[in-house]
Amino acid sequence: MSRPIKFRAWHKKRKRMYEVLILHMETLLNGGIWATVKGRDVIDQKDIHVQIQPKDIIVMQYTGLKDRNGKEIYEGDVIQMDCGCDSEYGCSHGPWHGYVKWDPETASYELRDMDGRWSGEAYEESMIDEYLVVGNIYETPLEDTP
Structure with missing residues (x-):
């Protein structure tokens, strides 16, 4: 690629x-x-x-991926994903928020949650249609996201 x-x-x-x-x-x-x-x-x-x-x-690299609106995803971007629950059943989880981080040990980009924990299942190219860039960790810290 x-x-x-x-x-x-x-x-x-x-x-x-x-x-x-x-x-x-x-x-x-x-x-x-x-x-x-x-x-x-x-x-x-x-x-x-x-x-x-x-x-x-602080330098951040483009991941090569775009969110569902076509916005480029960079290191440090805050990503929103829907919880995946069927809205018909009244999902109470709300959207998930994480940030993009480069991991030198695995030589890959990962999504981390607010506490910095890895959420590998959330960062798969097959799920790119679920991602929405809502800011970055410098201008829109995770704790400030809705």
């Missing part, structure tokens, strides 16, 4: 998500991963390139 390799970046100080244009890998001299991101000059109303230093950045 081929997919585009894309990243986004959370700027810790500005508390804002950016589209990554160039990812500068860590070397012995630069102190960590840098990113050149797409910003906006509010005075001139034009796109600009902004560099984010290693201490101010």
Whole structure:
């Protein structure tokens, strides 16, 4: 399966998500991963390139999957899934919320619940029609989801 390799970046100080244009890998001299991101000059109303230093950045990769509305799913996204109960019987569980996390041990993306526990059965490509991106862990923490 081929997919585009894309990243986004959370700027810790500005508390804002950016589209990554160039990812500068860590070397012995630069102190960590840098990113050149797409910003906006509010005075001139034009796109600009902004560099984010290693201490101010959290980089997240695109998983290659899209939710049921066609929105790309990235690491750190908060996912909502219906509980799967037949509404005819009055489901009291409500939707399940989790977040996407990269697991280096299994070299795969996983869904975690609010407590960080793995929910492997919830993150299967065959269930992609059930996923809905409702935010991300930086702008919409799990405890703030309805």
